[in-house]
Amino acid sequence: MRCLLPTIACCLILSGCERAPEASQQMDNYLERVGRVLDAPWTQFDSQSLSQYRLPSRRDRLLPVAEQRIGMLELLVESRRCQTLQQSVSQRNSSLGKVMPWSHRLAADGELIQALDECIEVLHDAPSREALLADLQNIAATKRDQLPAVFWNALNASSEFEYYLRFAASPLPVSSTALTDQAALDALQQLTAIGQALPGVLPPPRTELQSHFQALQRSQRGSELVHSLARLTHMLEEITAMLGSERAQKLCPLGKPTQRSQILLNVFVTFYAGEIQPYLAQVQRLGQPWQQSLSELAKVQAIPAETKRYLHTLVGNEDSLWVRYQQQLSAHSTAWQDVLGQCQLRPGQPGWNNRATDA
Numbered sequence: 001m002r003c004l005l006p007t008i009a010c011c012l013i014l015s016g017c018e019r020a021p022e023a024s025q026q027m028d029n030y031l032e033r034v035g036r037v038l039d040a041p042w043t044q045f046d047s048q049s050l051s052q053y054r055l056p057s058r059r060d061r062l063l064p065v066a067e068q069r070i071g072m073l074e075l076l077v078e079s080r081r082c083q084t085l086q087q088s089v090s091q092r093n094s095s096l097g098k099v100m101p102w103s104h105r106l107a108a109d110g111e112l113i114q115a116l117d118e119c120i121e122v123l124h125d126a127p128s129r130e131a132l133l134a135d136l137q138n139i140a141a142t143k144r145d146q147l148p149a150v151f152w153n154a155l156n157a158s159s160e161f162e163y164y165l166r167f168a169a170s171p172l173p174v175s176s177t178a179l180t181d182q183a184a185l186d187a188l189q190q191l192t193a194i195g196q197a198l199p200g201v202l203p204p205p206r207t208e209l210q211s212h213f214q215a216l217q218r219s220q221r222g223s224e225l226v227h228s229l230a231r232l233t234h235m236l237e238e239i240t241a242m243l244g245s246e247r248a249q250k251l252c253p254l255g256k257p258t259q260r261s262q263i264l265l266n267v268f269v270t271f272y273a274g275e276i277q278p279y280l281a282q283v284q285r286l287g288q289p290w291q292q293s294l295s296e297l298a299k300v301q302a303i304p305a306e307t308k309r310y311l312h313t314l315v316g317n318e319d320s321l322w323v324r325y326q327q328q329l330s331a332h333s334t335a336w337q338d339v340l341g342q343c344q345l346r347p348g349q350p351g352w353n354n355r356a357t358d359a
Helices: 004-015 022-038 047-053 072-078 083-093 102-123 127-156 159-165 182-197 206-218 221-243 259-297 305-315 321-342 350-358
Strands: none
Touching: 022 221, 022 259, 047 221, 047 305, 083 102, 102 127, 102 206, 127 182, 127 305, 159 206, 159 221, 182 206, 182 259, 221 259, 221 321, 259 305, 259 321, 305 321
8 A cells, every 4th residue: 555655646647737739838848948048938828818708798798689479379360371470479478489499489480480471461451450460460570670689699698609619728729631610600790680680671590590500619719719829929929028028139249140149040040930930820821811700790689798808809800819819919920020130140141141151
């Protein structure tokens, strides 16, 4: 028993020290390398900072939608020619119909409005049914006006939509092949088109809506992308600050390469150009359509205020995660050009050309 204790303790220690994802290792290594050459302080990425990209509570994202009741007795007696409407109302008044999820209700409301329109057409020339006709017309108009709110409740109350927009515990993987999230992006664009067409065009059947939601549920890339953008933005900010520090600006006081500047150039070529830039390209390729799709979704009418605020936090035109990332990409590139340029080590300058000749 005494011999087993060290073994058990060792296993417990190792189980709590899981290896960080390769992308995280590359970013941390890049930070450390630049900091070591410039003898500059830098801070580690705090995963707790990702909490700012957590979705608002579901309760705050749902819109009030008044329930419209249609009496079955009146329909049975006075509108026997409207069998489809009777069936639809019966389903809505059932125990399952009263607790159906919002994503199912969106499709069901579309079917109900279509059945109402058909019944109104059937009863249009029946003077004895004027009162019922007026009631059906009012209900149909109210139901149609409610469709944008029901659409947003269908998204905001769905676990699939929440799953897609969450932030993941790890960033996008480093991959030699092109990562893709096309199925989820297509689903997001289809849902956006449905919302934009309401209430003039009724929502599609439940099976079609469910296929879009399921595509969001299967996606890992959207949530990993949020993590990558946050972590990369932090990394770029830290290194750009180091490259703009007083020590970096005095790296080559005579305007010629020094030993330390040559080491920094090696970091640039090996770790930034060799590892980080390919990853940045991968993130940009996935991020651009993601940003465009979420931006279009945010324009759909009747969007709840909390949902709009959240989407703007991710992809808005001002101070969003996406905008800050793009700004830091540009600032980082400029910082490297400035530091290498003062040492004649920028591509096309003598120091860079000599290095290529030596290689």
